[in-house]
Amino acid sequence: MNIKLEILEFPDKRLRETSIAVETFNNELKQLAEDMLITMYQSMGIGLAAPQVNHHIRLIVIDISEKRNEPMVFVNPEIKNSSGEIESSEGCLSVPDIKTEVNRFESIEIKANKLDGEEFYMKADGLLSVCIQHEIDHLDGKLFIDYVSEIKLERLRKKIIKEKKALNLEKQTKPDYLI
Ligand SMILES: [Zn+2]
Numbered sequence: 756m757n758i759k760l761e762i763l764e765f766p767d768k769r770l771r772e773t774s775i776a777v778e779t780f781n782n783e784l785k786q787l788a789e790d791m792l793i794t795m796y797q798s799m800g801i802g803l804a805a806p807q808v809n810h811h812i813r814l815i816v817i818d819i820s821e822k823r824n825e826p827m828v829f830v831n832p833e834i835k836n837s838s839g840e841i842e843s844s845e846g847c848l849s850v851p852d853i854k855t856e857v858n859r860f861e862s863i864e865i866k867a868n869k870l871d872g873e874e875f876y877m878k879a880d881g882l883l884s885v886c887i888q889h890e891i892d893h894l895d896g897k898l899f900i901d902y903v904s905e906i907k908l909e910r911l912r913k914k915i916i917k918e919k920k921a922l923n924l925e926k927q928t929k930p931d932y933l934i
Contacts, residue, residue: 757793760808765850771896774804774811776828776843780872784814788828788870791816796823800848802821802886802934804893809844815890818932819882829867832891836864843885846933854916854931857902859885882932889934 763770777784787810794801795816805814817827839861846854863882865887869875879887879898889899 759797761792772811773896774806774813774894776814781894785870792826800933802890804890813894817886832865832867835864837865838862844931848933853904857899859888885934
């Protein structure tokens with residue numbers, strides 16, 4: 756049975772823990788990955804990292820497909836190479852309402868394990884690359900708002916409050932995607 760997991764939200768300190776590498780590739784790990792995918796789909800996100808659901812292990816799930824039918828799972832993902840720069844407009848399931856620009860690598864090469872432990876290498880560009888970088892940050896206790904100055908963050912918060920009031924809470928500014 757799959758269950759929707761609770762997503763930790765900023766400023767929860769548990770989001771700041773560094774996650775440990777997965778060494779045992781068992782059914783428990785597969786079940787967690789499945790539950791994380793369900794949770795991600797139900798929350799309309801395109802990526803989710805295990806620490807966001809209070810499991811402090813190096814596991815992330817992603818689906819950037821339009822039809823939401825191309826789930827990807829990365830265990831122990833590591834960036835081996837990177838190139839270029841891209842400005843992405845990011846939101847996060849753990850930081851509701853905030854959306855901001857973040858500079859990321861445009862292309863990355865990663866090494867990771869599959870759920871059965873098999874090692875693989877992959878190249879990623881654009882949105883997939885951004886998403887993987889955002890999720891790996893979660894594994895290191897980092898949030899996308901850490902790239903933004905306190906002053907800018909405060910401005911964003913005020914803007915959100917104003918917009919919410921103006922729209923009478925009916926419509927909210929939604930980021931392009933949540934990861
Ligand atoms: Zn996130």
